[in-house]
Amino acid sequence: MTAVRCVDLCKTYRQGEVDIKALDHVSIEIKEGGFVCLSAPSGGGKTTLLNAIGGLDKPDSGEVYIAGQRIDNLSKGELAELRLRQIGFVFQAFNLIPVLTARENVEFVMQVQGVPAGERQRLAHAILDEVGLAGLEDRRPADMSGGQQQRVAVARAIVSRPALVLADEPTANLDSKTADELMELFRELNDHHSTTFVIATHDKRVMGYAKRLVRMLDGRIVADIKQDAA
Amino acid sequence: MNLVFRLAWRNLWRHPRRTWLTTAAMMFSNTLLVFMISLQFGMYGLMIDNTLQAFTGHLQIQAPGYKDDQKIRQTVADIVPLAESLRAELPSVSIAARGTAFALVSSEERSYGIAVFGVEPAYEPDVSTIPGLVSEGRFLGDIDAPEIIIGAALARNLRAGLGDELTVLGSGRDGSFAAAVVDIVGIFDSGIADVDRSITEIPLGLFQDVFFMDGSGHQIVINAGSIDGVAELQSKVGSLLPAGQDLVVHDWDALQPGLKQAIKADMSSAFLMYGILVILVAFSVLNTQLMSVLERTHEFGIVMSLGLTPGRLGRLVLLETAIMGALGLVLGAVLGGLVTSWFSVNGFAYPGMEELASKFNLPARFFPQVSPLTLLVGPAVVFLFTLLAAVYPALRLHRLQPVEAMRAV
Known part of the structure; x- marks a missing residue:
């Protein structure tokens, strides 16, 4: 079963007087349970592709399918609903809500999904335990380290067991040890829950964890390599 | 939460x-x-x-049309017995009958056009503050006594004081000449120049006699105590009016639109x-x-x-x-x-x-x-x-x- 399919995606940004092709006729298919790294130098188009897959940004042309459903023509509300139910996001800058505690940050998405309070608390507690944050549930982001914050962000992204997790430079602000721990966690989730991961990175060690490495340059896919993960 | x-x-x-x-x-x-x-x-x-509470009351019973065109012939017949019966039916509110006419009042030195109100001395203090504003002398006593109270400004204008006689001249209800000589028994001071200059009060019995009212008057004034519940009282009063007599009950809003x-x-x-x-x-x-x-x-x-x-x-x-x-x-x-x-x-x-x-x-x-x-x-x-x-x-x-x-x- 295909988790993600992109067909002939194009996206051009205008920077001053110059047009920059962020995506130049990109087509890619990712199977369910895939663990894919998009690697490119800065400006290579990996984040733009990730945003297009996540429905955060619309391509100028081309088609995007998630679990067989075309999403590039959906409305803002429909895209929001898709992200809420099917996609988890992990960002480089953690992007937690600063006024909420770790547990509340994790609960927040579930509340929007309409999960009952008791169930929310149980799931939030379990997932924070799973990502190694037991005992830190009531801390606010400002009182946690970068690694801890990123774990909360991961917990938030996966607590509803989305079929697809999109991560944009998830290790960029982490030290190497914490980055390794995070990638181990991703792989564990991928192995045990068959969650599909698409990770944009230029960190070679992260690429080492991927089952499939897609290299991009100037908005185009230049290499698509299956590899034995670390 | x-x-x-x-x-x-x-x-x-x-x-x-x-x-x-x-x-x-x-x-x-x-x-x-x-x-x-x-x-x-x-x-x-x-x-x-x-x-x-100064004068108008919350409700007034009048003949139809009297409010807008105050003719002496537009009367409420047998006004004192009617007021009496209403008092018996509505013991919680204050009720008093009045007659109104316009006349020329003269002292020894001067004459002025004024409004003369015939009032029930026993009940008028319950529906008007004027009796309480008498600053010299007293309020009216007997319902038939030849006496008058006038405002302080009118007293100054007439150059008259307590105990002086005034001559009241006007037209009676039947068009005949109405005249009376009355003694000043009280002078009131409301602080409102217009009131003190133009209003006088005499007993209702004397008023009916002088202006040939044949037992009638012009208003039955009702003081409800407060404006709350006036509408309810208005309909109750309307239901108590004698059948066959064409009368209306006006509320304070109609009486004082200003x-x-x-x-x-x-x-x-x-x-x-x-x-x-x-x-x-x-x-x-x-x-x-x-x-x-x-x-x-x-x-x-x-x-x-x-x-x-x-x-x-x-x-x-x-x-x-x-x-x-x-x-x-x-x-x-x-x-x-x-x-x-x-x-x-x-x-x-x-x-x-x-x-x-x-x-x-x-x-x-x-x-x-x-x-x-x-x-x-x-x-x-x-x-x-x-x-x-x-x-x-x-x-x-x-x-x-x-x-x-x-x-x-």
Whole structure:
């Protein structure tokens, strides 16, 4: 079963007087349970592709399918609903809500999904335990380290067991040890829950964890390599 | 506590000084509105009571058409027995019969045109403040006695005093010549020049005799004590009137249309001022919430990427505003209620008010009238406008694109 399919995606940004092709006729298919790294130098188009897959940004042309459903023509509300139910996001800058505690940050998405309070608390507690944050549930982001914050962000992204997790430079602000721990966690989730991961990175060690490495340059896919993960 | 409510509450206190300043603006305006509206309602109550209790009463029974064209022939037949029967039926209200005519009154030196009211001396003090305003001499005694009370200004104009005789000349009900000689037994001073110059009162029996009224009169005045329940009383009085006699019951609004108009005019100008105050507060809230939304653009981008729709985010902003507005409402209503309650007991006055108030037949101190309406109407309007002010910042969120929003610093 295909988790993600992109067909002939194009996206051009205008920077001053110059047009920059962020995506130049990109087509890619990712199977369910895939663990894919998009690697490119800065400006290579990996984040733009990730945003297009996540429905955060619309391509100028081309088609995007998630679990067989075309999403590039959906409305803002429909895209929001898709992200809420099917996609988890992990960002480089953690992007937690600063006024909420770790547990509340994790609960927040579930509340929007309409999960009952008791169930929310149980799931939030379990997932924070799973990502190694037991005992830190009531801390606010400002009182946690970068690694801890990123774990909360991961917990938030996966607590509803989305079929697809999109991560944009998830290790960029982490030290190497914490980055390794995070990638181990991703792989564990991928192995045990068959969650599909698409990770944009230029960190070679992260690429080492991927089952499939897609290299991009100037908005185009230049290499698509299956590899034995670390 | 609901997580969204918790989020809204904590968002408010990210900038406590800014939130408190905006809440304080709302609290201040709510306190001011509670006090001013209570004071206004208290003043209107006093104006109505003082005006109606001075002479008009809350209800009057008259012949049809008499109110607009006061002809001496438009009468209420057997007026004293009718007033008597109404008193028996309605023991809780004050009722008195009157006759009215216009006449020339002459002292030894001067003559003036005046209104002569024939009143029931025993009951008139219950429906009018004039008997209580007699500052020299006494009020009328016997219903048939040849005596008169006049205002202080008329006494000065006539150069007459207590015990002096006055000659009253006019037209009787049947068109014949009406004349009487009466003794001045009392001089009243209402403080209202027009009243003191143009109104006189004589006993109703004498009035009926002099003006050939044949037992009739022109008004039965009813003082209900307060304007509450006047409409109910009006229909009850109407049902008690004798069948076959063409009579109408007018309420105070019909009898004194100027009073309600004056109140409406005062209310209009006051509410214009209140409107300006409310709009200023609304702009303060708009500024706060717009800043709050703009500085959280990045954060809104994040939560949109997590699956929140702009509509949900807009509702979050409205909830934050509603919490702030409710805080301002409660604090303002409580503070306003406390301040106003103190003044409702101790009264409120400012320099020069005594002179101004006397012109409108009002006392020198005003007492604000605290009620659920005066406590809540102003703060509720501020709350409503506060929410309206947050609509624009909330709508701005619909234009946000997650990716662009997340790029914002």
